[in-house]
Amino acid sequence: MSDKLWGGRFTAKxxxxxxxxxxxIHFDQKMAAEDLEGSIAHAKMLGKQAIISSDESAxxxxxxxxxxxxxxxxxxxxxxxxxxIHMNMEALLTEKIGAVAGKLHTARSRNDQVxxxxxxxVKHRLPHVMSALTDLQSELLSLADKxxxxxxxxxxxxxxxxxxxxxxxxxxxxxxxxxxxERFEFNQKHTDILPLxxxxxxxxxxxxxxxxxxxxxxxxDIYHNSLDAVSDRDFALEFLGNASILMMHLSRMAEELILxxxxxxxxxxxxxxFSTGSSIMPQKKxxxxxxxxxxxxxxxxxxxxxxxxxxxxxxxxxxKDMQEDxxxxxxxxxxxIASVKIFTGMLNGLTVHEGQMLAATQDDFSNATExxxxxxxxxxxxxxxxxxxxxLVLKGIQTHTPLQKMTLTDLQAAAPQIEADIxxxxxxxxxxNRRTSLGGTAVTNVKKEVTRNxxxxxxxx
Ligand code: ARG
Numbered sequence: 001m002s003d004k005l006w007g008g009r010f011t012a013k014x015x016x017x018x019x020x021x022x023x024x025i026h027f028d029q030k031m032a033a034e035d036l037e038g039s040i041a042h043a044k045m046l047g048k049q050a051i052i053s054s055d056e057s058a059x060x061x062x063x064x065x066x067x068x069x070x071x072x073x074x075x076x077x078x079x080x081x082x083x084x085i086h087m088n089m090e091a092l093l094t095e096k097i098g099a100v101a102g103k104l105h106t107a108r109s110r111n112d113q114v115x116x117x118x119x120x121x122v123k124h125r126l127p128h129v130m131s132a133l134t135d136l137q138s139e140l141l142s143l144a145d146k147x148x149x150x151x152x153x154x155x156x157x158x159x160x161x162x163x164x165x166x167x168x169x170x171x172x173x174x175x176x177x178x179x180x181x182e183r184f185e186f187n188q189k190h191t192d193i194l195p196l197x198x199x200x201x202x203x204x205x206x207x208x209x210x211x212x213x214x215x216x217x218x219x220x221d222i223y224h225n226s227l228d229a230v231s232d233r234d235f236a237l238e239f240l241g242n243a244s245i246l247m248m249h250l251s252r253m254a255e256e257l258i259l260x261x262x263x264x265x266x267x268x269x270x271x272x273x274f275s276t277g278s279s280i281m282p283q284k285k286x287x288x289x290x291x292x293x294x295x296x297x298x299x300x301x302x303x304x305x306x307x308x309x310x311x312x313x314x315x316x317x318x319x320k321d322m323q324e325d326x327x328x329x330x331x332x333x334x335x336x337i338a339s340v341k342i343f344t345g346m347l348n349g350l351t352v353h354e355g356q357m358l359a360a361t362q363d364d365f366s367n368a369t370e371x372x373x374x375x376x377x378x379x380x381x382x383x384x385x386x387x388x389x390x391x392l393v394l395k396g397i398q399t400h401t402p403l404q405k406m407t408l409t410d411l412q413a414a415a416p417q418i419e420a421d422i423x424x425x426x427x428x429x430x431x432x433n434r435r436t437s438l439g440g441t442a443v444t445n446v447k448k449e450v451t452r453n454x455x456x457x458x459x460x461x
Pocket of ligand 1: 024084085110111114320322323324
């Protein structure tokens with residue numbers, strides 16, 4: 001007989017390297033606390049239901065609680081021979097309390113046990129992601145508040161398009177992170193479901209009380225189908241998907257931080273504590289941390305794709321393939337929380353070069369739409385107005401003269417409808433402040449949005 005906990009029907013022992021290949025203890029020990037938590041709830045339930053005696057239940061619970069203390073003190077060591085966290089804990093419990101430990105696994109399988117541990121692990125950590133996101137959103141909001149009137153160029157195709165405010169730009173990200181937050185809320189709902197009690201796949205003949213276990217572990221729902229309970233990894237995929245979208249948002253903003261702190265843009269400067277120097281070029285100040293967040297987006301997508309691919313085609317219910325689920329989620333959890341925190345810190349120490357931002361809107365042609373709209377309101381068909389302004393822009397580029405520096409005579413030669421009030425219209429401030437349409441960039445809009453968003457964050461507390 002093999003010396004494994006499941007070794008009864010085996011005659012030969014596997015070699016060490018084969019054991020090593022099948023083991024997950026080197027990573028699933030991260031769920032040690034959750035494994036003990038789940039086992040304590042299960043042992044209490046077994047006692048309460050008289051599936052084991054109350055004395056046996058008490059001995060098991062006491063043993064598990066003392067393992068909890070040793071875990072917190074860092075005194076537990078695991079053995080690859082025992083394959084995974086579940087069997088390591090059972091072995092440690094047996095060492096501690098003897099043969100009665102063997103009763104803990106009554107009415108339970110590692111299939112519902114691992115699912116429960118994993119649900120608990122994610123359920124415990126999603127709030128950390130969400131609170132990091134709240135901090136980031138509140139940082140964005142105070143920056144947007146400060147820069148509600150800071151004018152900069154808005155871009156399409158990375159070409160100057162129309163003037164906007166920096167506050168408006170920041171609120172765009174605030175809204176993306178708001179949706180990210182809501183996606184994690186939904187994710188929490190799908191994680192907050194108890195699998196334990198499904199046993200291997202079909203339920204159990206023992207008179208278990210799943211409601212009691214759900215209450216003990218703080219789950220607000222219970223899987224109502226035992227096959228689903230042990231097969232579902234949607235909650236993990238949802239987390240990886242949500243994290244990928246969030247990282248994509250961070251990566252877009254990272255790209256802008258990097259670009260905008262370059263010599264050519266010089267719109268912003270990152271604080272020294274969120275920049276690095278070069279070992280050879282003394283003048284360098286690199287946006288390393290923004291670059292790293294952008295880079296880590298790749299590994300996050302990789303994890304999503306890895307688990308999606310692992311899960312596809314798996315017949316119900318448990319398959320060992322599913323052991324591949326945890327490392328992806330563990331890694332992305334660390335990545336995403338750290339990346340959001342880094343962003344909050346970067347934004348907190350950011351210097352904004354308002355003059356440089358404004359100047360970039362003053363010698364370009366980002367007010368061309370203003371002139372075209374002006375002509376349209378004077379009855380010139382918009383297509384014609386567009387062509388007239390296009391011609392003026394071409395001339396302006398050739399003579400290095402922005403529209404607002406052209407003489408009224410020159411402008412009227414192109415379109416006699418133009419009057420002296422055009423210079424006011426062409427100013428970047430005017431272009432911004434006339435965009436009062438719902439969701440537009442006008443300073444009054446941005447201020448209102450800041451107030452509305454402050455309320456969203458207040459209600460979240
Ligand atoms: N280590 C396994 C995992 O992470 C635990 C479940 C194993 N169940 C089984 N029947 N082999 O998925």
